[in-house]
Amino acid sequence: MTTAAFDLRAKVLGYVFVVQDFTVLCAQTLAGLARPPWYLREIVFQLDRIGVGSLFIVILTGLFTGMVLALQGAVQLEPYGATIYVSRLIGTSVVRELGPVLAALMIAGRVGTGIASEIASMTVTEQIDALRAEGTDPIQKLAKTRLIACLIMIPLLTVIADGVAILGGWLVARLYLSIDSYFYWTWAFEAIHRRDIVLGLAKPVVFGFIIAMVGCYAGFQTKGGTVGVGLSTTQSMVSSSILILASDFLLTKLFMAFP
Numbered sequence: 001m002t003t004a005a006f007d008l009r010a011k012v013l014g015y016v017f018v019v020q021d022f023t024v025l026c027a028q029t030l031a032g033l034a035r036p037p038w039y040l041r042e043i044v045f046q047l048d049r050i051g052v053g054s055l056f057i058v059i060l061t062g063l064f065t066g067m068v069l070a071l072q073g074a075v076q077l078e079p080y081g082a083t084i085y086v087s088r089l090i091g092t093s094v095v096r097e098l099g100p101v102l103a104a105l106m107i108a109g110r111v112g113t114g115i116a117s118e119i120a121s122m123t124v125t126e127q128i129d130a131l132r133a134e135g136t137d138p139i140q141k142l143a144k145t146r147l148i149a150c151l152i153m154i155p156l157l158t159v160i161a162d163g164v165a166i167l168g169g170w171l172v173a174r175l176y177l178s179i180d181s182y183f184y185w186t187w188a189f190e191a192i193h194r195r196d197i198v199l200g201l202a203k204p205v206v207f208g209f210i211i212a213m214v215g216c217y218a219g220f221q222t223k224g225g226t227v228g229v230g231l232s233t234t235q236s237m238v239s240s241s242i243l244i245l246a247s248d249f250l251l252t253k254l255f256m257a258f259p
Contacts, residue, residue: 022217029143029213039145046149050111054157061106062161065098066090066168074177084179087188090169095192095200099162101248104207107154108240112215115146116236119219120229128220138220147212154208155201162200199255206251207244214240 073086119142122128131138166188173179218236222228 115215
């Protein structure tokens, strides 16, 4: 067997082991959700850190997303004389797709990297080993608390992003396109169905799980001192973004299969 074949085999085995270790971490964290200790103070701290700390960037993301959709939608609908229906385009696009995905990507850049860098710093400074020596399970104290906070706050932040995006679209529609507010809000809410709301809330739960677990995994697997902390932070951001986009496609396809 050639050297190239050996290298390829080693890379494939490396990816397999990464998936295996990540799956084990996810299983241990999910199993820990059903048993104490709960670390309520740490959970509240993470709720504030993830939710309140990400509120500003989520609001800005939602606002400009809605404004851009209104401008672009008006350009596409104007040749058909349907500019008044731009709110339908904004409502469905934001709730189904853009709101959950863009909010998750912004949160992954802020929260996911923060989780990875924090746990990575604890790993390289042997604080994780100190927790184990004291009889504390790092997965329970670090991974579980952050997972709970992400599963609670990211759907809430997504709802806020959706609402702000529709509001941003209304600002452009009213001030720039001269669309009556009554027609805008009537068509916007009429276009959003129960199925859209379910899909729009299911995606953030999955995205929250991805952001929390990828960040924790990158942190726990850190090696190489401070250089490793930077690598883990970058790995967390890239991996989270790819998994968010891939899972978004799979979830959308799954919901389309069940009309």
